[in-house]
Amino acid sequence: MYFIRYIIIDEMSFIGPKLIQHIDIRLCEAFPAHNQLPFGVRSIILFGDLGQLPPIRDIPMYASTSYGGTLWRSFITIITLKKIFRQIGDQPAQISFRALLSNLRNAEPTIADWQLLLSRENSTLSSVEQSLFLSSTHLFATNEMVSLHNKRMLLSLEKPIALSTVEQLKGITCSNPDEEQLESKILLCIGQEVMLSTNLWVETRLVNGALGQVKEIVYNGGERPPALPLFVFVQFKKYIGLFWDQYNPKNIPLIPISRGLRRQIPLKMAWALTIHKSQGLTLQRVTIDIGNTDRQGLTFIAISRVRDLASLRIHPPFTFQRYSRIQKSPYAAR
Structure with missing residues (x-):
């Protein structure tokens, strides 16, 4: 324990002020010689995207005025990685998909992006494409919908x-x-x-x-x-x-x-997962139902799990009014 110098934490958007304060308390207990300084003078390296889903039952670190928010503001070195690997490619369709995801991440919905997504709505796909998505992972906004789909698929095995x-x-x-x-x-x-x-x-x-x-x-x-x-x-x-x-x-x-x-x-x-559970995953094909309500990062995470637009199926379709709710998150503009 004495030799620990760096602590690496992934998916930092899930860390709220309560959790980061608990991390600080435990490290100060573990290294009492330095318990008057943040994190017991251990270096914390956070990875992730703050435009993704926020912590459950908490608020983002940057939105807090508590001690947890103060700890967040003690991070003074920020390195931004600009190359996208999941949706890599120079084809026009791939460039358009990356632009759509960038608009989603920044809570800047456009009608053109919404129309592009609806080109992947189930009724617009050929019968061959529809058959490919029968076994795809389904993403839902709620645990109830996930449970319902998983049980339905389990019964369909007839075993x-x-x-x-x-x-x-x-x-x-x-x-x-x-x-x-x-x-x-x-x-x-x-x-x-x-x-x-x-x-x-x-x-x-x-x-x-x-x-x-x-x-x-x-x-x-x-x-x-x-x-x-x-x-x-x-x-x-x-x-x-x-x-x-x-x-x-x-x-x-x-x-x-x-x-x-x-x-x-x-x-x-795992025929179906919540959108929260899918954060961090790359899926071969996915069918998404973004539900009726939005919170920061929900729609962005659901749609960005695949490498290209052709690997995505929208079911059921959603209105532009629902799509544009990404702007209403209290933490969307930072």
Whole structure:
């Protein structure tokens, strides 16, 4: 701990004044010799885009007049990276898409951009294109819509579904179970699209948010649902570690893990995700429903998850009035 000099934090738009103040308090406790100075005289390096989604149940750091806001203003070196890699390309269509995303990020909606997006509305696509998007990741603004779509897709597999119920370990029950990361109940099925819900092996890309597909569910002899499986084989598309199965090198056996006072398989259904959960992801194809309300960065994050406009489907369509609400965020103009 003594040798720590730099602390790197990604997705800084999710950090509010409350969280940055907690980080400061803990570092000052860890390094008491320097507890009169911010962060215990450790260097904090923040990565991200403040035009993306703001913290949940908090406000952006730059909007605060509290001590957390003061800590934010202590960051005096800013390096701006100007080259876009996700939507790279010199074709006219790609240049137009990047310009659209720039307008979205800066809360400057235009009718031309809105019309361009509606060219990807489901009814305007050919039957061949529509079929390509049937298996695409769906992004929704609310957890309720995500849950509804995931359950609908799970039933469409028409295969046996196993319920895995969390094991509650002995101790004081957590006042907020969601903070323990593990679901109280998860549904498992062969062929199911899933997301890893915790960091297991960062070097191999088995990280929180990694996407995969369930290939096999294995139980201890004599056990059956709702008991926890012995392990679940999941094929992770971006896994780069050692092979567990030479014929299926991306298939990984996941065992139940413990977080806090819970023990569970660290998976969530992932045919659909909230737009919040998609921040930081690059998706091959995506269908988006931006909902009826907006907050800073919501529409921008949803539309910018793909590499090009052709990888995007809009369903259902939205009005220009809804699109232009990106201007109304209290933090849009900085």
